[in-house]
Amino acid sequence: DTGVSQDPRHKITKRGQNVTFRCDPISEHNRLYWYRQTLGQGPEFLTYFQNEAQLEKSRLLSDRFSAERPKGSFSTLEIQRTEQGDSAMYLCASSSGQENQPQHFGDGTRLSIL
Amino acid sequence: AQSVTQLGSHVSVSEGALVLLRCNYSSSVPPYLFWYVQYPNQGLQLLLKYTTGATLVKGINGFEAEFKKSETSFHLTKPSAHMSDAAEYFCAVSENYQLIWGAGTKLIIKP
Numbered sequence: 703d704t705g706v707s708q709d710p711r712h713k714i715t716k717r718g719q720n721v722t723f724r725c726d727p728i729s730e731h732n733r734l735y736w737y738r739q740t741l742g743q744g745p746e747f748l749t750y751f752q753n754e755a756q757l758e759k760s761r762l763l764s765d766r767f768s769a770e771r772p773k774g775s776f777s778t779l780e781i782q783r784t785e786q787g788d789s790a791m792y793l794c795a796s797s798s799g800q801e802n803q804p805q806h807f808g809d810g811t812r813l814s815i816l
Numbered sequence: 817a818q819s820v821t822q823l824g825s826h827v828s829v830s831e832g833a834l835v836l837l838r839c840n841y842s843s844s845v846p847p848y849l850f851w852y853v854q855y856p857n858q859g860l861q862l863l864l865k866y867t868t869g870a871t872l873v874k875g876i877n878g879f880e881a882e883f884k885k886s887e888t889s890f891h892l893t894k895p896s897a898h899m900s901d902a903a904e905y906f907c908a909v910s911e912n913y914q915l916i917w918g919a920g921t922k923l924i925i926k927p
Contacts, residue, residue, distance in 0.1 A: 706859070708859075735915075737915075742825075742919075742920075743919060743920070744906050744908075744917030744918055744919050744920050745860070745906075745915070745917050746917075747914045747915065747916075750913060750914065757913075758913075758914065793859055793860070795859075801848060801910050801912075801913050802848045802865070802867035802868075802910070804850060804862045804865050805915060807852075807859035807860040808859050809857075809858050809859045810859050812857070
């Protein structure tokens with residue numbers, strides 16, 4: 703179990719630029735989740751995948767956000783035309799099997815918009 | 817939709833004292849409940865979970881939590897606080913595979 707890996711750990715970019723984050727889940731996990739966390743708050747659900755299928759998207763996920771999991775393994779989260787309000791920690795988690803199985807989190811990607 | 821309330825954004829205890837972090841949830845069905853800990857600039861680490869069965873659940877680092885259906889609570893406790901317990905703690909309930917989170921409680925340990 704090598705854990706959930708996220709890359710990069712930090713991203714600083716100018717407003718209006720596009721950014722892409724990568725998440726590598728625990729290898730045997732078929733479910734993968736993206737969350738956003740701002741300072742002093744709990745995580746907010748963005749979207750999740752079962753294998754390569756994106757099963758649910760939050761209303762928080764505007765048209766500027768897109769997530770993929772093309773082969774049911776790693777996932778990418780892209781934000782287009784970044785805005786100041788996108789500054790946050792983006793967390794990825796994975797889990798296996800039933801709903802009662804816990805989600806395992808990566809260390810996140812911290813995005814700062816200048 | 818379910819919700820989670822954590823009472824107290826900050827809790828301060830002396831080293832060696834009892835830790836009690838409160839979590840209440842709203843759910844019309846038996847919930848799956850989780851406590852996670854987050855250290856600065858890190859992701860969330862699972863402390864413990866309740867799914868079914870025994871209502872007193874033991875987790876890592878000496879923490880435990882008790883599921884009380886009548887009170888819709890899942891409070892986290894540790895008999896004796898250690899300096900290394902200083903972190904932010906989040907309670908969460910699962911709804912259709914999504915985790916619904918409380919706002920978190922920052923635990924401060926006084927020497």
